[in-house]
Amino acid sequence: GEDVEQSLFLSVREGDSSVINCTYTDSSSTYLYWYKQEPGAGLQLLTYIFSNMDMKQDQRLTVLLNKKDKHLSLRIADTQTGDSAIYFCAESNSDSNSGYALNFGKGTSLLVTP
Amino acid sequence: EPEVTQTPSHQVTQMGQEVILRCVPISNHLYFYWYRQILGQKVEFLVSFYNNEISEKSEIFDDQFSVERPDGSNFTLKIRSTKLEDSAMYFCARGGTTQETQYFGPGTRLLVL
Numbered sequence: 001g002e003d004v005e006q007s008l009f010l011s012v013r014e015g016d017s018s019v020i021n022c023t024y025t026d027s028s029s030t031y032l033y034w035y036k037q038e039p040g041a042g043l044q045l046l047t048y049i050f051s052n053m054d055m056k057q058d059q060r061l062t063v064l065l066n067k068k069d070k071h072l073s074l075r076i077a078d079t080q081t082g083d084s085a086i087y088f089c090a091e092s093n094s095d096s097n098s099g100y101a102l103n104f105g106k107g108t109s110l111l112v113t114p
Numbered sequence: 115e116p117e118v119t120q121t122p123s124h125q126v127t128q129m130g131q132e133v134i135l136r137c138v139p140i141s142n143h144l145y146f147y148w149y150r151q152i153l154g155q156k157v158e159f160l161v162s163f164y165n166n167e168i169s170e171k172s173e174i175f176d177d178q179f180s181v182e183r184p185d186g187s188n189f190t191l192k193i194r195s196t197k198l199e200d201s202a203m204y205f206c207a208r209g210g211t212t213q214e215t216q217y218f219g220p221g222t223r224l225l226v227l
Contacts, residue, residue, distance in 0.1 A: 031214045043218040100214050101170055104157040
Protein backbone atom coordinates (compact mmCIF):
# COMPACT_ATOMS: atom_id res chain seq x y z
CA GLY A 1 0.00 0.00 0.00
CA GLU A 2 0.90 3.62 -0.10
CA ASP A 3 3.18 4.97 2.62
CA VAL A 4 2.91 7.93 4.92
CA GLU A 5 6.13 8.67 6.79
CA GLN A 6 6.79 10.89 9.76
CA SER A 7 9.67 11.43 12.11
CA LEU A 8 8.92 9.74 15.41
CA PHE A 9 9.88 12.37 17.93
CA LEU A 10 10.19 16.13 18.28
CA SER A 11 11.06 18.17 21.33
CA VAL A 12 10.63 21.94 21.55
CA ARG A 13 10.68 24.58 24.23
CA GLU A 14 7.49 26.30 25.29
CA GLY A 15 6.91 29.43 23.24
CA ASP A 16 8.92 28.21 20.25
CA SER A 17 7.41 27.08 16.98
CA SER A 18 7.09 23.38 16.22
CA VAL A 19 7.28 21.97 12.73
CA ILE A 20 6.15 18.41 12.16
CA ASN A 21 6.90 16.93 8.77
CA CYS A 22 5.26 14.20 6.75
CA THR A 23 5.90 12.62 3.38
CA TYR A 24 3.54 10.44 1.40
CA THR A 25 3.76 8.37 -1.74
CA ASP A 26 0.23 8.34 -3.14
CA SER A 27 0.22 10.84 -6.00
CA SER A 28 -3.57 10.70 -6.14
CA SER A 29 -4.10 11.77 -2.54
CA THR A 30 -6.99 14.17 -2.44
CA TYR A 31 -6.93 15.38 1.14
CA LEU A 32 -4.20 15.49 3.73
CA TYR A 33 -4.90 15.68 7.43
CA TRP A 34 -3.37 16.30 10.78
CA TYR A 35 -4.81 14.55 13.81
CA LYS A 36 -3.78 14.96 17.44
CA GLN A 37 -3.86 12.16 20.00
CA GLU A 38 -3.41 12.90 23.66
CA PRO A 39 -2.60 10.05 26.07
CA GLY A 40 -5.50 7.67 26.46
CA ALA A 41 -7.70 9.67 24.12
CA GLY A 42 -9.04 9.32 20.62
CA LEU A 43 -7.95 11.13 17.51
CA GLN A 44 -8.83 14.79 17.24
CA LEU A 45 -9.01 16.31 13.78
CA LEU A 46 -6.85 19.42 13.89
CA THR A 47 -6.90 20.53 10.30
CA TYR A 48 -6.84 19.27 6.76
CA ILE A 49 -5.97 20.56 3.34
CA PHE A 50 -7.22 19.85 -0.14
CA SER A 51 -4.48 18.70 -2.47
CA ASN A 52 -4.83 21.65 -4.84
CA MET A 53 -3.95 24.08 -2.05
CA ASP A 54 -0.46 24.80 -0.83
CA MET A 55 -1.18 26.47 2.48
CA LYS A 56 -3.85 26.65 5.10
CA GLN A 57 -3.76 28.66 8.32
CA ASP A 58 -5.99 28.22 11.32
CA GLN A 59 -5.04 30.27 14.38
CA ARG A 60 -1.71 28.87 15.63
CA LEU A 61 -1.66 26.10 13.03
CA THR A 62 -0.19 26.44 9.56
CA VAL A 63 -0.27 23.58 7.08
CA LEU A 64 2.07 23.64 4.10
CA LEU A 65 1.71 21.24 1.22
CA ASN A 66 4.30 20.66 -1.48
CA LYS A 67 2.43 18.40 -3.83
CA LYS A 68 5.37 18.00 -6.21
CA ASP A 69 7.55 16.63 -3.42
CA LYS A 70 4.61 14.97 -1.63
CA HIS A 71 5.57 16.76 1.55
CA LEU A 72 3.20 18.04 4.21
CA SER A 73 4.10 20.00 7.30
CA LEU A 74 2.30 21.28 10.36
CA ARG A 75 3.64 24.35 12.09
CA ILE A 76 2.41 25.15 15.57
CA ALA A 77 3.19 28.71 16.59
CA ASP A 78 3.89 29.61 20.24
CA THR A 79 3.87 25.96 21.29
CA GLN A 80 2.40 25.30 24.73
CA THR A 81 2.83 22.38 27.10
CA GLY A 82 -0.75 21.41 26.30
CA ASP A 83 0.34 20.77 22.73
CA SER A 84 2.36 17.77 23.88
CA ALA A 85 0.75 14.82 22.14
CA ILE A 86 1.17 12.48 19.19
CA TYR A 87 0.46 14.10 15.83
CA PHE A 88 -0.65 11.90 12.98
CA CYS A 89 -0.41 12.77 9.35
CA ALA A 90 -2.99 11.06 7.13
CA GLU A 91 -4.06 11.06 3.53
CA SER A 92 -7.15 9.97 1.70
CA ASN A 93 -7.88 9.21 -1.90
CA SER A 94 -11.42 10.29 -2.47
CA ASP A 95 -13.88 7.99 -4.10
CA SER A 96 -17.46 9.13 -3.90
CA ASN A 97 -18.65 5.52 -3.68
CA SER A 98 -16.27 4.42 -0.95
CA GLY A 99 -15.89 7.30 1.41
CA TYR A 100 -12.54 8.61 2.49
CA ALA A 101 -10.57 5.82 4.14
CA LEU A 102 -7.63 7.41 5.91
CA ASN A 103 -4.08 6.15 5.56
CA PHE A 104 -2.09 7.22 8.59
CA GLY A 105 1.55 7.71 9.37
CA LYS A 106 2.99 6.27 12.56
CA GLY A 107 2.73 9.57 14.38
CA THR A 108 5.18 12.12 15.74
CA SER A 109 5.44 12.47 19.50
CA LEU A 110 5.75 16.14 20.33
CA LEU A 111 7.20 17.00 23.72
CA VAL A 112 6.99 20.60 24.84
CA THR A 113 9.31 21.48 27.69
CA PRO A 114 8.92 24.52 29.96
CA GLU B 115 -18.56 18.86 15.67
CA PRO B 116 -19.30 16.29 18.37
CA GLU B 117 -17.37 13.06 18.28
CA VAL B 118 -18.93 9.64 18.42
CA THR B 119 -19.12 7.67 21.65
CA GLN B 120 -17.99 4.09 21.96
CA THR B 121 -18.75 1.26 24.34
CA PRO B 122 -17.20 -0.44 26.13
CA SER B 123 -14.13 1.62 26.84
CA HIS B 124 -12.20 -1.51 27.73
CA GLN B 125 -12.83 -5.19 27.07
CA VAL B 126 -10.87 -8.26 28.07
CA THR B 127 -11.77 -11.51 26.39
CA GLN B 128 -10.49 -15.03 25.96
CA MET B 129 -9.07 -16.14 22.65
CA GLY B 130 -11.78 -17.65 20.49
CA GLN B 131 -14.58 -15.62 22.03
CA GLU B 132 -16.81 -13.25 20.10
CA VAL B 133 -16.75 -9.55 20.88
CA ILE B 134 -19.02 -6.73 19.77
CA LEU B 135 -17.81 -3.17 19.85
CA ARG B 136 -20.31 -0.34 19.57
CA CYS B 137 -20.57 3.27 18.44
CA VAL B 138 -23.46 4.96 20.22
CA PRO B 139 -25.57 6.90 19.54
CA ILE B 140 -25.35 7.98 15.98
CA SER B 141 -27.99 9.58 13.84
CA ASN B 142 -28.22 11.37 10.55
CA HIS B 143 -24.79 10.36 9.36
CA LEU B 144 -24.09 8.43 6.20
CA TYR B 145 -20.44 7.45 6.51
CA PHE B 146 -18.98 5.35 9.32
CA TYR B 147 -15.58 3.83 9.73
CA TRP B 148 -13.68 1.40 11.93
CA TYR B 149 -9.96 1.68 12.49
CA ARG B 150 -7.62 -0.13 14.83
CA GLN B 151 -4.34 0.79 16.46
CA ILE B 152 -2.15 -2.00 17.73
CA LEU B 153 0.02 -0.79 20.59
CA GLY B 154 2.98 1.15 19.25
CA GLN B 155 1.82 0.97 15.65
CA LYS B 156 -0.03 3.26 13.33
CA VAL B 157 -3.78 3.60 13.03
CA GLU B 158 -5.06 1.20 10.36
CA PHE B 159 -8.24 1.39 8.34
CA LEU B 160 -10.55 -1.60 8.66
CA VAL B 161 -13.83 -0.80 6.95
CA SER B 162 -16.10 1.98 5.77
CA PHE B 163 -19.86 1.79 5.86
CA TYR B 164 -22.06 3.96 3.70
CA ASN B 165 -25.81 3.97 3.43
CA ASN B 166 -26.04 0.76 5.49
CA GLU B 167 -23.59 -1.17 3.35
CA ILE B 168 -19.87 -1.87 3.43
CA SER B 169 -18.32 0.46 0.88
CA GLU B 170 -14.66 -0.39 1.33
CA LYS B 171 -12.63 -2.77 3.46
CA SER B 172 -8.95 -3.41 4.01
CA GLU B 173 -7.05 -6.68 3.90
CA ILE B 174 -7.26 -6.79 7.68
CA PHE B 175 -11.06 -6.98 7.54
CA ASP B 176 -11.35 -10.70 6.87
CA ASP B 177 -14.21 -13.12 7.48
CA GLN B 178 -13.73 -12.86 11.23
CA PHE B 179 -15.00 -9.29 11.14
CA SER B 180 -18.44 -7.94 10.40
CA VAL B 181 -20.19 -4.61 10.77
CA GLU B 182 -23.79 -3.67 10.98
CA ARG B 183 -26.15 -0.95 12.06
CA PRO B 184 -28.86 -3.10 13.58
CA ASP B 185 -31.25 -0.49 14.86
CA GLY B 186 -30.44 2.38 12.54
CA SER B 187 -28.46 4.10 15.25
CA ASN B 188 -25.75 1.95 16.85
CA PHE B 189 -22.92 0.94 14.57
CA THR B 190 -21.21 -2.27 15.63
CA LEU B 191 -18.02 -4.15 14.84
CA LYS B 192 -18.12 -7.87 15.59
CA ILE B 193 -15.08 -10.09 15.81
CA ARG B 194 -16.34 -13.67 15.67
CA SER B 195 -13.44 -15.63 17.11
CA THR B 196 -10.83 -13.37 18.61
CA LYS B 197 -7.13 -14.02 18.26
CA LEU B 198 -4.28 -12.72 20.36
CA GLU B 199 -3.27 -10.39 17.54
CA ASP B 200 -6.69 -8.71 17.64
CA SER B 201 -5.61 -6.95 20.82
CA ALA B 202 -5.67 -3.27 19.91
CA MET B 203 -7.50 -0.01 20.33
CA TYR B 204 -10.49 0.09 18.03
CA PHE B 205 -11.74 3.47 16.88
CA CYS B 206 -15.06 4.26 15.33
CA ALA B 207 -15.32 7.37 13.20
CA ARG B 208 -18.16 9.12 11.50
CA GLY B 209 -18.16 11.33 8.47
CA GLY B 210 -18.68 15.00 9.08
CA THR B 211 -20.94 17.50 7.40
CA THR B 212 -18.42 17.44 4.57
CA GLN B 213 -17.51 14.04 3.20
CA GLU B 214 -13.78 14.42 3.60
CA THR B 215 -13.82 14.94 7.36
CA GLN B 216 -13.91 12.16 9.95
CA TYR B 217 -14.47 12.48 13.65
CA PHE B 218 -13.21 9.76 15.91
CA GLY B 219 -14.56 8.28 19.07
CA PRO B 220 -12.41 7.69 22.16
CA GLY B 221 -11.85 4.06 21.24
CA THR B 222 -12.34 0.65 22.80
CA ARG B 223 -9.26 -1.05 24.14
CA LEU B 224 -9.55 -4.77 23.43
CA LEU B 225 -7.28 -7.25 25.14
CA VAL B 226 -7.38 -10.86 24.01
CA LEU B 227 -5.85 -13.37 26.42
